[in-house]
Amino acid sequence: MNEIIELLVSSQLHTFIISHAWVWPSLEMVHFLGLCLVLGSLLIVDLSVIGFARGIPIKLVDKFIVATLIGFALNLITGVLFVVGDPGRYFINIAFQLKILLIVFAGFNALYFTLRVRPEIPPGSNDFTTLGSNARISTALSLLFWTSIIVLGRFIPYVEDL
Amino acid sequence: MEDFLFSLEDSSLGLLISSSIWGYPIALSLHALGMGVLVGISVMLSLRVLGVAHAIPTSAILPFWRIAIAGFIINLLSGTALFFGSASSLATNWAFLAKLAFLALSLMLTFRLVKAAYKTQATSAETHRFLALGSLASWAITIVFGRIIGYIF
Numbered sequence: 430m431n432e433i434i435e436l437l438v439s440s441q442l443h444t445f446i447i448s449h450a451w452v453w454p455s456l457e458m459v460h461f462l463g464l465c466l467v468l469g470s471l472l473i474v475d476l477s478v479i480g481f482a483r484g485i486p487i488k489l490v491d492k493f494i495v496a497t498l499i500g501f502a503l504n505l506i507t508g509v510l511f512v513v514g515d516p517g518r519y520f521i522n523i524a525f526q527l528k529i530l531l532i533v534f535a536g537f538n539a540l541y542f543t544l545r546v547r548p549e550i551p552p553g554s555n556d557f558t559t560l561g562s563n564a565r566i567s568t569a570l571s572l573l574f575w576t577s578i579i580v581l582g583r584f585i586p587y588v589e590d591l
Numbered sequence: 592m593e594d595f596l597f598s599l600e601d602s603s604l605g606l607l608i609s610s611s612i613w614g615y616p617i618a619l620s621l622h623a624l625g626m627g628v629l630v631g632i633s634v635m636l637s638l639r640v641l642g643v644a645h646a647i648p649t650s651a652i653l654p655f656w657r658i659a660i661a662g663f664i665i666n667l668l669s670g671t672a673l674f675f676g677s678a679s680s681l682a683t684n685w686a687f688l689a690k691l692a693f694l695a696l697s698l699m700l701t702f703r704l705v706k707a708a709y710k711t712q713a714t715s716a717e718t719h720r721f722l723a724l725g726s727l728a729s730w731a732i733t734i735v736f737g738r739i740i741g742y743i744f
Binding site: 454457458461462464465466467468469470472473476481482484485486489490492493495496576579580582583584586587 | 613615616619620623624626627628630631632633634635638643644646647648650651652654655658730731734735737738739742
């Protein structure tokens, strides 16, 4: 772990991030915008599958996933840059560790939904009652994971003594 | 005015935010969640008008506007609590004042977008696109100013 931290701290990218005052706040702004893209699009997709907006054809609602992917890409890039900019702070932080763990869980859950749940939905179907309970559990877990990920991210600066 | 702002900071809500261990991070977390809900869904409503998922009827997406309003209420409450915690310095923080101005503009544009493109469809597609692009830009600027608040605090 210490070797990784030393490697990151000695990188040119690290020097760039910490030597310009505008970089960090700019990364935060993009990270917050990415958060909105991820949560906003997943609320529409996941709540539709759960049965919140019955008029939505479920086979079409995942067009909004393009916003999720763009938001996630923005936050993966800015998130990696936060870690490169201050590695000693993040790796040992309990909120950061839990956040990364939940992102991995959310990734496996999304994979399960894509590979196992979505193919079972008949084309043009609006009938949410035909979906198995695994569809509702998977989408409810998705919202639970992502709200927890946001809260854990916000807690990172306040758990440094734990 | 200053006495009033200090009295907010000395209120039990103000002290809960500024002096308790978990008051501030809990209010901040709620504020980030409410932002994700309100801005996130508002952005999706704009993207739909601009052509994303255009096969889904706007009337089918309208129920999500109620969720966005729930996000707004979460942030009105958490934002008020955060303001009580540092009322005297926030009242003169230019980024905070700019954020409030753009928040008002963002809400106005999004309300008009929902009315024009989701509820009545009376106005032209041109108007809908203008409102969608305007609200996207305005929400982004609101978030940018929100982030600056902490740096000039």
